[in-house]
Amino acid sequence: xxFRIEEGIEVLVSTPAVLGALLRGRSAGxxxxxxxxxxxxxxxxxxxxxxxELTDWMPRVRMILEHGDARAFEPFDRFGFRESIExxxxxxxxxxxxxxxxxxxxxxxERGVREADLALKGRxxxxxxxxxxxxxxxxxxxxLGHIAQIAKTMAGEYREAVGPWRVYTTILE
Amino acid sequence: xxFRIEEGIEVLVSTPAVLGALLRGRSAGxxxxxxxxxxxxxxxxxxxxxxxELTDWMPRVRMILEHGDARAFEPFDRFGFRESIExxxxxxxxxxxxxxxxxxxxxxxERGVREADLALKGRxxxxxxxxxxxxxxxxxxxxLGHIAQIAKTMAGEYREAVGPWRVYTTILE
Numbered sequence: 001x002x003f004r005i006e007e008g009i010e011v012l013v014s015t016p017a018v019l020g021a022l023l024r025g026r027s028a029g030x031x032x033x034x035x036x037x038x039x040x041x042x043x044x045x046x047x048x049x050x051x052x053e054l055t056d057w058m059p060r061v062r063m064i065l066e067h068g069d070a071r072a073f074e075p076f077d078r079f080g081f082r083e084s085i086e087x088x089x090x091x092x093x094x095x096x097x098x099x100x101x102x103x104x105x106x107x108x109x110e111r112g113v114r115e116a117d118l119a120l121k122g123r124x125x126x127x128x129x130x131x132x133x134x135x136x137x138x139x140x141x142x143x144l145g146h147i148a149q150i151a152k153t154m155a156g157e158y159r160e161a162v163g164p165w166r167v168y169t170t171i172l173e
Numbered sequence: 174x175x176f177r178i179e180e181g182i183e184v185l186v187s188t189p190a191v192l193g194a195l196l197r198g199r200s201a202g203x204x205x206x207x208x209x210x211x212x213x214x215x216x217x218x219x220x221x222x223x224x225x226e227l228t229d230w231m232p233r234v235r236m237i238l239e240h241g242d243a244r245a246f247e248p249f250d251r252f253g254f255r256e257s258i259e260x261x262x263x264x265x266x267x268x269x270x271x272x273x274x275x276x277x278x279x280x281x282x283e284r285g286v287r288e289a290d291l292a293l294k295g296r297x298x299x300x301x302x303x304x305x306x307x308x309x310x311x312x313x314x315x316x317l318g319h320i321a322q323i324a325k326t327m328a329g330e331y332r333e334a335v336g337p338w339r340v341y342t343t344i345l346e
Contacts, residue, residue: 017194134336145344163307171318
Protein backbone atom coordinates (compact mmCIF):
# COMPACT_ATOMS: atom_id res chain seq x y z
CA UNK A 1 0.00 0.00 0.00
CA UNK A 2 1.02 3.55 -0.60
CA PHE A 3 0.95 5.60 2.56
CA ARG A 4 -2.32 7.51 2.90
CA ILE A 5 -2.89 9.71 5.94
CA GLU A 6 -6.38 8.44 6.75
CA GLU A 7 -5.38 4.78 6.58
CA GLY A 8 -2.28 5.38 8.68
CA ILE A 9 -4.29 7.23 11.31
CA GLU A 10 -6.75 4.31 11.51
CA VAL A 11 -3.91 2.25 12.95
CA LEU A 12 -2.41 4.97 15.15
CA VAL A 13 -5.80 5.65 16.74
CA SER A 14 -6.39 2.00 17.52
CA THR A 15 -3.06 1.12 19.16
CA PRO A 16 -3.98 2.15 22.73
CA ALA A 17 -7.05 -0.11 22.59
CA VAL A 18 -5.05 -3.00 21.12
CA LEU A 19 -2.46 -2.73 23.88
CA GLY A 20 -5.17 -2.32 26.50
CA ALA A 21 -6.91 -5.50 25.35
CA LEU A 22 -3.60 -7.39 25.31
CA LEU A 23 -2.25 -6.16 28.64
CA ARG A 24 -4.89 -4.75 30.99
CA GLY A 25 -5.39 -7.06 33.95
CA ARG A 26 -2.65 -9.48 32.82
CA SER A 27 -0.65 -11.35 35.46
CA ALA A 28 2.88 -10.22 36.24
CA GLY A 29 4.27 -13.26 34.42
CA UNK A 30 2.88 -11.99 31.11
CA UNK A 31 3.83 -8.37 31.69
CA UNK A 32 7.41 -9.03 32.71
CA UNK A 33 8.27 -11.84 30.30
CA UNK A 34 11.22 -11.11 28.02
CA UNK A 35 12.88 -13.30 25.39
CA UNK A 36 16.43 -12.55 26.50
CA UNK A 37 17.91 -10.46 29.31
CA UNK A 38 18.23 -7.48 26.93
CA UNK A 39 14.88 -7.88 25.16
CA UNK A 40 11.86 -5.68 25.90
CA UNK A 41 9.12 -6.92 28.22
CA UNK A 42 5.56 -5.70 27.61
CA UNK A 43 6.17 -3.12 30.37
CA UNK A 44 9.31 -1.93 28.56
CA UNK A 45 7.37 -1.61 25.30
CA UNK A 46 4.80 0.60 27.01
CA UNK A 47 7.57 2.79 28.42
CA UNK A 48 9.28 2.94 25.03
CA UNK A 49 6.04 3.91 23.25
CA UNK A 50 5.35 6.63 25.82
CA UNK A 51 8.88 7.97 25.41
CA UNK A 52 8.49 7.96 21.61
CA GLU A 53 5.20 9.82 21.91
CA LEU A 54 6.89 12.51 23.99
CA THR A 55 10.19 12.87 22.17
CA ASP A 56 9.97 11.32 18.71
CA TRP A 57 6.85 11.38 16.52
CA MET A 58 5.14 14.74 16.85
CA PRO A 59 8.35 16.62 17.68
CA ARG A 60 9.75 15.34 14.37
CA VAL A 61 6.56 16.19 12.48
CA ARG A 62 6.83 19.73 13.88
CA MET A 63 10.51 19.92 12.94
CA ILE A 64 9.68 19.07 9.32
CA LEU A 65 6.77 21.50 9.14
CA GLU A 66 8.74 24.32 10.74
CA HIS A 67 12.31 23.78 9.55
CA GLY A 68 12.13 21.31 6.66
CA ASP A 69 15.49 19.63 6.25
CA ALA A 70 17.42 22.62 7.57
CA ARG A 71 17.69 21.05 11.02
CA ALA A 72 18.22 17.38 11.86
CA PHE A 73 15.82 15.67 14.31
CA GLU A 74 16.94 15.16 17.89
CA PRO A 75 18.27 11.58 18.18
CA PHE A 76 15.74 9.22 19.79
CA ASP A 77 16.85 7.21 22.82
CA ARG A 78 15.27 3.74 22.52
CA PHE A 79 16.04 3.10 26.18
CA GLY A 80 15.16 6.55 27.50
CA PHE A 81 12.11 5.17 29.27
CA ARG A 82 13.83 3.11 31.98
CA GLU A 83 13.37 5.47 34.91
CA SER A 84 9.87 6.55 34.04
CA ILE A 85 8.32 3.06 34.24
CA GLU A 86 9.92 1.97 37.49
CA UNK A 87 7.11 2.59 39.95
CA UNK A 88 4.20 2.39 37.49
CA UNK A 89 1.59 -0.30 36.92
CA UNK A 90 0.68 -1.54 33.44
CA UNK A 91 -2.68 0.22 33.82
CA UNK A 92 -1.00 3.53 34.61
CA UNK A 93 1.29 3.19 31.59
CA UNK A 94 -1.62 2.21 29.33
CA UNK A 95 -3.64 5.22 30.50
CA UNK A 96 -0.70 7.56 30.00
CA UNK A 97 0.04 6.18 26.53
CA UNK A 98 -3.62 6.50 25.50
CA UNK A 99 -3.70 10.13 26.67
CA UNK A 100 -0.45 11.04 24.91
CA UNK A 101 -1.46 9.31 21.68
CA UNK A 102 -4.76 11.21 21.74
CA UNK A 103 -2.86 14.46 22.15
CA UNK A 104 -0.44 13.60 19.34
CA UNK A 105 -3.24 12.85 16.90
CA UNK A 106 -5.15 15.98 17.87
CA UNK A 107 -2.01 18.02 17.29
CA UNK A 108 -1.46 16.32 13.92
CA UNK A 109 -5.05 17.10 12.95
CA GLU A 110 -4.66 20.73 13.98
CA ARG A 111 -1.63 21.07 11.72
CA GLY A 112 -3.90 20.15 8.81
CA VAL A 113 -1.35 17.83 7.18
CA ARG A 114 -2.60 16.67 3.75
CA GLU A 115 -1.46 14.15 1.17
CA ALA A 116 0.40 16.90 -0.71
CA ASP A 117 2.53 17.54 2.41
CA LEU A 118 3.82 13.97 2.53
CA ALA A 119 6.71 14.88 0.24
CA LEU A 120 7.97 17.58 2.64
CA LYS A 121 11.58 16.96 3.52
CA GLY A 122 13.26 16.43 6.88
CA ARG A 123 16.67 15.32 8.03
CA UNK A 124 17.33 12.32 10.25
CA UNK A 125 20.53 12.56 12.31
CA UNK A 126 21.77 9.20 11.03
CA UNK A 127 19.64 8.24 8.04
CA UNK A 128 19.86 11.61 6.30
CA UNK A 129 17.05 12.85 3.99
CA UNK A 130 13.56 11.55 4.78
CA UNK A 131 10.03 12.78 4.02
CA UNK A 132 7.04 13.52 6.21
CA UNK A 133 5.36 10.53 4.56
CA UNK A 134 8.28 8.27 5.56
CA UNK A 135 7.99 9.51 9.15
CA UNK A 136 4.25 8.91 9.40
CA UNK A 137 4.51 5.46 7.79
CA UNK A 138 7.31 4.59 10.24
CA UNK A 139 5.12 5.64 13.16
CA UNK A 140 2.47 3.12 12.00
CA UNK A 141 5.00 0.34 11.39
CA UNK A 142 6.61 1.01 14.78
CA UNK A 143 3.25 0.54 16.56
CA LEU A 144 2.50 -2.68 14.68
CA GLY A 145 6.00 -4.01 15.24
CA HIS A 146 5.73 -3.58 18.99
CA ILE A 147 2.27 -5.17 19.07
CA ALA A 148 3.73 -8.19 17.26
CA GLN A 149 6.72 -8.16 19.63
CA ILE A 150 4.49 -8.31 22.73
CA ALA A 151 2.40 -11.15 21.27
CA LYS A 152 5.54 -13.10 20.31
CA THR A 153 7.15 -12.54 23.70
CA MET A 154 4.03 -13.79 25.49
CA ALA A 155 3.77 -16.82 23.18
CA GLY A 156 7.42 -17.63 23.86
CA GLU A 157 6.60 -18.21 27.51
CA TYR A 158 4.79 -21.42 26.53
CA ARG A 159 7.62 -22.74 24.37
CA GLU A 160 7.94 -25.82 26.57
CA ALA A 161 4.29 -26.04 27.64
CA VAL A 162 3.04 -26.78 24.10
CA GLY A 163 4.98 -30.07 24.11
CA PRO A 164 4.85 -31.88 20.75
CA TRP A 165 2.92 -28.98 19.14
CA ARG A 166 6.18 -27.04 19.11
CA VAL A 167 6.74 -28.25 15.55
CA TYR A 168 3.54 -26.54 14.37
CA THR A 169 3.76 -23.32 16.39
CA THR A 170 6.08 -21.41 14.08
CA ILE A 171 5.68 -18.25 16.15
CA LEU A 172 7.95 -19.86 18.76
CA GLU A 173 10.91 -20.09 16.40
CA UNK B 174 6.33 -19.92 32.40
CA UNK B 175 4.72 -23.17 33.27
CA PHE B 176 1.22 -23.45 31.92
CA ARG B 177 -1.38 -22.43 34.50
CA ILE B 178 -5.06 -22.53 33.60
CA GLU B 179 -5.92 -19.09 34.97
CA GLU B 180 -3.05 -17.36 33.20
CA GLY B 181 -3.81 -19.12 29.93
CA ILE B 182 -7.48 -18.15 30.14
CA GLU B 183 -6.50 -14.49 30.68
CA VAL B 184 -5.14 -14.53 27.14
CA LEU B 185 -7.91 -16.61 25.57
CA VAL B 186 -10.57 -14.29 27.01
CA SER B 187 -8.86 -11.18 25.68
CA THR B 188 -8.26 -12.27 22.07
CA PRO B 189 -11.64 -11.16 20.65
CA ALA B 190 -11.07 -7.66 22.05
CA VAL B 191 -7.49 -7.52 20.72
CA LEU B 192 -8.66 -8.51 17.24
CA GLY B 193 -11.59 -6.12 17.47
CA ALA B 194 -9.29 -3.22 18.33
CA LEU B 195 -6.90 -4.16 15.51
CA LEU B 196 -9.51 -4.77 12.80
CA ARG B 197 -12.89 -3.18 13.48
CA GLY B 198 -13.50 -0.32 11.08
CA ARG B 199 -10.24 -0.87 9.19
CA SER B 200 -10.08 -0.09 5.47
CA ALA B 201 -10.17 -2.93 2.97
CA GLY B 202 -6.46 -2.41 2.25
CA UNK B 203 -5.55 -3.45 5.79
CA UNK B 204 -8.04 -6.32 5.97
CA UNK B 205 -7.08 -7.92 2.67
CA UNK B 206 -3.30 -7.39 2.77
CA UNK B 207 -1.27 -10.60 2.55
CA UNK B 208 2.49 -11.11 2.48
CA UNK B 209 2.44 -13.60 -0.39
CA UNK B 210 -0.32 -15.06 -2.56
CA UNK B 211 -0.59 -18.05 -0.19
CA UNK B 212 -0.27 -16.15 3.09
CA UNK B 213 -3.25 -15.37 5.33
CA UNK B 214 -4.89 -11.95 5.21
CA UNK B 215 -6.49 -10.62 8.41
CA UNK B 216 -9.84 -11.84 7.04
CA UNK B 217 -8.38 -15.30 6.53
CA UNK B 218 -7.05 -15.32 10.09
CA UNK B 219 -10.53 -14.52 11.41
CA UNK B 220 -12.00 -17.37 9.35
CA UNK B 221 -9.27 -19.73 10.52
CA UNK B 222 -9.79 -18.82 14.19
CA UNK B 223 -13.55 -19.33 13.84
CA UNK B 224 -12.98 -22.71 12.20
CA UNK B 225 -10.57 -23.70 14.99
CA GLU B 226 -13.10 -22.67 17.60
CA LEU B 227 -15.72 -24.91 15.99
CA THR B 228 -13.63 -27.94 15.11
CA ASP B 229 -10.35 -27.91 17.05
CA TRP B 230 -9.98 -26.60 20.60
CA MET B 231 -13.00 -27.62 22.63
CA PRO B 232 -13.73 -30.73 20.55
CA ARG B 233 -10.19 -31.90 21.41
CA VAL B 234 -10.57 -30.99 25.08
CA ARG B 235 -13.76 -33.08 25.15
CA MET B 236 -12.01 -35.94 23.37
CA ILE B 237 -9.31 -36.04 26.04
CA LEU B 238 -11.79 -35.79 28.92
CA GLU B 239 -14.08 -38.46 27.48
CA HIS B 240 -11.72 -40.85 25.70
CA GLY B 241 -8.21 -40.04 26.91
CA ASP B 242 -5.69 -41.28 24.37
CA ALA B 243 -7.91 -44.15 23.20
CA ARG B 244 -9.09 -42.08 20.22
CA ALA B 245 -7.04 -39.70 18.09
CA PHE B 246 -8.34 -36.17 17.49
CA GLU B 247 -10.01 -35.37 14.19
CA PRO B 248 -7.38 -33.76 11.92
CA PHE B 249 -7.75 -29.96 11.76
CA ASP B 250 -8.08 -28.35 8.34
CA ARG B 251 -6.10 -25.07 8.44
CA PHE B 252 -7.86 -23.94 5.27
CA GLY B 253 -11.32 -25.23 6.14
CA PHE B 254 -12.61 -21.70 6.53
CA ARG B 255 -12.48 -20.56 2.90
CA GLU B 256 -16.18 -20.85 2.02
CA SER B 257 -17.48 -19.55 5.32
CA ILE B 258 -15.83 -16.12 5.07
CA GLU B 259 -16.75 -15.37 1.47
CA UNK B 260 -19.73 -13.11 1.94
CA UNK B 261 -18.93 -11.85 5.44
CA UNK B 262 -17.63 -8.50 6.67
CA UNK B 263 -14.80 -8.23 9.18
CA UNK B 264 -17.34 -7.05 11.74
CA UNK B 265 -19.50 -10.14 11.22
CA UNK B 266 -16.48 -12.42 11.57
CA UNK B 267 -15.29 -10.58 14.70
CA UNK B 268 -18.75 -10.87 16.26
CA UNK B 269 -18.98 -14.55 15.42
CA UNK B 270 -15.50 -15.28 16.76
CA UNK B 271 -16.26 -13.41 20.00
CA UNK B 272 -19.46 -15.38 20.50
CA UNK B 273 -17.81 -18.74 19.79
CA UNK B 274 -14.83 -17.97 22.03
CA UNK B 275 -17.24 -17.05 24.83
CA UNK B 276 -19.05 -20.35 24.37
CA UNK B 277 -15.78 -22.31 24.34
CA UNK B 278 -14.60 -20.77 27.58
CA UNK B 279 -17.96 -21.26 29.24
CA UNK B 280 -17.88 -24.92 28.21
CA UNK B 281 -14.31 -25.28 29.51
CA UNK B 282 -15.38 -23.74 32.81
CA GLU B 283 -18.35 -26.08 33.09
CA ARG B 284 -16.05 -29.07 32.67
CA GLY B 285 -14.25 -27.93 35.83
CA VAL B 286 -10.76 -28.61 34.43
CA ARG B 287 -8.12 -28.13 37.15
CA GLU B 288 -4.34 -28.06 37.29
CA ALA B 289 -4.29 -31.76 38.20
CA ASP B 290 -6.08 -32.55 34.93
CA LEU B 291 -3.36 -30.98 32.77
CA ALA B 292 -1.47 -34.27 32.67
CA LEU B 293 -4.44 -36.12 31.13
CA LYS B 294 -3.40 -37.81 27.92
CA GLY B 295 -4.72 -37.45 24.40
CA ARG B 296 -3.62 -38.57 20.99
CA UNK B 297 -2.88 -36.27 18.07
CA UNK B 298 -3.37 -37.87 14.63
CA UNK B 299 0.16 -36.86 13.54
CA UNK B 300 2.09 -35.81 16.63
CA UNK B 301 1.07 -38.79 18.77
CA UNK B 302 0.85 -38.52 22.58
CA UNK B 303 0.01 -35.08 23.96
CA UNK B 304 -1.47 -33.82 27.23
CA UNK B 305 -4.44 -31.60 28.02
CA UNK B 306 -1.90 -29.03 29.26
CA UNK B 307 -0.11 -29.11 25.89
CA UNK B 308 -3.42 -28.57 24.11
CA UNK B 309 -4.45 -25.59 26.26
CA UNK B 310 -0.99 -23.98 26.00
CA UNK B 311 -1.11 -24.43 22.22
CA UNK B 312 -4.50 -22.71 22.09
CA UNK B 313 -2.95 -19.66 23.79
CA UNK B 314 0.16 -19.68 21.58
CA UNK B 315 -2.01 -20.07 18.48
CA UNK B 316 -4.02 -16.94 19.39
CA LEU B 317 -0.89 -14.90 20.06
CA GLY B 318 0.80 -16.15 16.91
CA HIS B 319 -2.08 -15.01 14.75
CA ILE B 320 -2.23 -11.62 16.48
CA ALA B 321 1.47 -11.18 15.69
CA GLN B 322 0.86 -12.38 12.13
CA ILE B 323 -1.86 -9.76 11.51
CA ALA B 324 0.31 -6.97 12.94
CA LYS B 325 3.29 -8.05 10.81
CA THR B 326 1.18 -8.37 7.68
CA MET B 327 -0.22 -4.88 8.16
CA ALA B 328 3.24 -3.45 8.87
CA GLY B 329 4.56 -5.09 5.71
CA GLU B 330 2.22 -2.95 3.62
CA TYR B 331 4.41 0.08 4.42
CA ARG B 332 7.68 -1.62 3.52
CA GLU B 333 8.35 0.96 0.83
CA ALA B 334 6.57 3.87 2.48
CA VAL B 335 8.99 4.04 5.44
CA GLY B 336 11.81 4.93 3.03
CA PRO B 337 15.23 5.14 4.75
CA TRP B 338 13.73 3.94 8.08
CA ARG B 339 13.56 0.47 6.56
CA VAL B 340 16.94 -0.31 8.16
CA TYR B 341 15.51 0.29 11.66
CA THR B 342 12.10 -1.33 11.24
CA THR B 343 13.15 -4.91 11.85
CA ILE B 344 9.53 -6.08 11.80
CA LEU B 345 9.62 -5.64 8.02
CA GLU B 346 12.35 -8.25 7.54
